[in-house]
Amino acid sequence: MKKWLNIKNNLAAPLFMVFLIAAWELITTTMAVPEYILPSPSVIAIALNENFSLLVEHSRITIVAVLGGAILAMTLALVLALAMDRWRILKQAFYPILVVSQSVPIFALAPLLLIWFGAGLLPKVLIVALVCFFPLAVNLVEGFSQVDPETIDLMHTMQADRWLIMRSVQLPSAMPYFFTGLKIAATYSVMGAIIGEWLAARAGLGIYMLRAMHSFRTSHLFAAIIVVVFLSLALFKLVEAIRWLAMPWQRKTTENLKE
Amino acid sequence: MNKQLKLKLEGISATYSTGEKILPVLDNVSLSVDTGEFVSVLGPSGSGKSTLLKIAAGLLKPERGKILVDGRNMTGLSRLVGYMPQQDLLFPWKTMRQNAALPLISAKLDKKETKARIEELLPVFGLQGFGEYYPDQLSGGMRQRGALMRTMLIESDLLLLDEPFAALDALTRQNLQEWLLKIWGHFRRSVLFITHSIDEAIYLSDRVYVITERPGKNAFEQIIDIPRPRSKSVTITPPFSHYKKLLLEALADNTAAGTK
Incomplete structure (x- = not known):
């Protein structure tokens, strides 16, 4: 019974989509709406199909810019955040500017x-890096x-060096925050x-x-929108997959031995 | 065993500041631990016991007083020491094996040797077969044993344990106390043990210090002359009751004095 309800819940969104498209x-x-104002879904589907290889x-090219920008933003955000954590004066000096820059x-x-x-490619990469940087850094x-x-x-009682403290305490404990930022960044990056x-x-x-x-x-424009939506969703899923791989301790908690 | 002084705290005073208010936490506390000795500090909550242990570990600098380790002045100096805080502080992102290996990795022991040591010790700490589990998957008792294993792997012959069993249920607690004595017999380290349980202090220790409510002051010191190894049944023998009475009275006197 419960399973059936779950299926019903999972079907609600797709069914509604089908209804909307219909x-x-x-x-x-x-109503014979002109195609350049609002093309019908079937016309969009045809456009998508005909232009598929061109769209791909x-x-x-867009994906290269997105990934390049995201990697650049991640690197900069990590270095800057670590530096701000290490030297408080840097945080006091830089953090307000970071927030203001977002306006x-x-x-x-x-x-x-x-x-x-x-x-060329560089300004695109930089724009992507700019939009991704803020959620990641914050x-x-x-x-x-x-x-x-x-x-x-x-x-310290183990006399651990700074590098060991960073990789065994600071980085893993900041990881959930990092992935929260990365999810936001992923949705911004294509834009x-x-x-x-x-x-x-x-x-x-x-x-x-x-x-x-x-x-x-207009139908080609809609086809491109569909591709953009698909790319954004794929990036979001990619981030979730990386998170799953990078944080194994968060997935095993379903099986536990607590008495 | 030769009576060598392992740890000596001399006239330790400390304060705690909350914004504008400055609270005295410890007032002229002195104590010592001989090599191989198990010493407990017994006191009511809020008597600055944890602060005392942090000072002994070199994590906090006392306002006044001296800390001698093996006769050397180590006041306020961070150093290698088997310190176990009140919460187990096992890292949730590391498996039990990885958690326990931290002190060895920090000591730059090579990988093979680290693995071998962990493998050898998991069964001693009752964690055989649980090395690959994450702390969140295990019970409180198992986590404490894991934290203790990590502490024991710190290459220091001084252990500073801050109420390691306080968060556990009575039954688990009793089992772990008995087990700790066994482990301690195995490793023979000098221990400074913080507790607010009279029974725990008597059962485990060679000597017990009682400190007063905030600010913590030396109130009473008692040698526990019960032969080892001690089984659980010593807790119902006349000598045990005798010590319990003495410590109860000492605690009662001093908490009453503290509130005056």
């Missing part, structure tokens, strides 16, 4: 990066500040890359979207 199809065809090619809209910064670095700083000082004391491509690029999903827009091929 309604959309019905309205656009019966553009996606590849500068990325749309305003992106053109600057393009002026400085041209229309969460890591929080994670490091939550380390129990008693555990550090304990490590960052596309903004970069809108402003100036030679290829990528953003360019594909611009071209579709200029030629009023």
Whole structure:
């Protein structure tokens, strides 16, 4: 009985989606909505299918920028958060600036990066890194500040060196915070890359979207949106998978021996 | 066994500041532990026992007083010592094996040897077959044994244990006390043991110090002359009751004096 209820719950969202798509199809065809205003789902599906290899090619370019930017942001955030944890003066000096920097809209910064670095891969990577950096850095700083000082004391009684304390206490205890930040960053990252491509690029999903827009091929625009959604979801799942691999102690708790 | 002084605390005073208020925690406390001796500090909660142990471990600097280890002045100096805090502080992200191996890794013992030592000791600590488990998967008693194993693997012949059994149920507690004595017989280290349980103090110790309510002061010292090995049944013998009476009176006197 319970299982059946679970299945019903799991089916609720997809069923509703099917209903929405059906309604959309019905309205656009019966009311003869022009295709450049709102194409019907079937037209979008055809566009997606016909342009699939082209979309994959553009996606590849966008993905490179996303991964490059994310890795750059992770590295910088980790180094900066560790430094801020180590030297309190650095945290006092830098943390407020970090927060204020977030109120500068990325749309305003992106053109600057393009002026400085041209229309290649680099400005895109930097824009992605910028949007990913903040959630990562803030969460890591929080994670490091939550380390129990008693555990550090304990490590001192073993005469552990700084490196051992870092890898066996600080990094693992900040890990949940890191992954919280990374999940947020993953959802921002694709958006960052596309903004970069809108402003100036030679290829990528953003360019594909611009071209579709200029030629009023709205169905192609929708096809690109579907790909973007899919990419974002895939990235989110990827982060969850890495988290699962990186934190084995959090998955075994279902089986326990507590008396 | 030769009576050599392992640890000596001389006239330790400490305060604790909470914002603007400064509370005296320890007032002129002195005690000593001979090599191979099991010494307990008995006191009511809030008598600064944990602070005393942290000072003995070199994690806190006392306001006044001296700490001598093997006759050398070690006041406020961090050093290798078998310190076990009140919470087990096993790292949830490490398996029991990895947790226990930390002191050996810190001592830069090579991997093979580390593995062998852990393998050899898991059964001694009743953790055979549980090396790959994470602390969150195990019971309180097992976790305490794991934490004790980690403490024992610190290459120091001085153990500082802060109420290691306080959080356990009475039955588990009794079993672990008996087991600790066995382990202690096996490793023969000098122990300074913090507790608020009279029975625990008598059952385990060669000597018991009673300290008063905050600020903690020396109140009473009692040698426990019960032959070892001690089985659980010594707790119902006349000498045990005799010591219990003495310690109860000492505690009662001093907590009453403290509230005056």
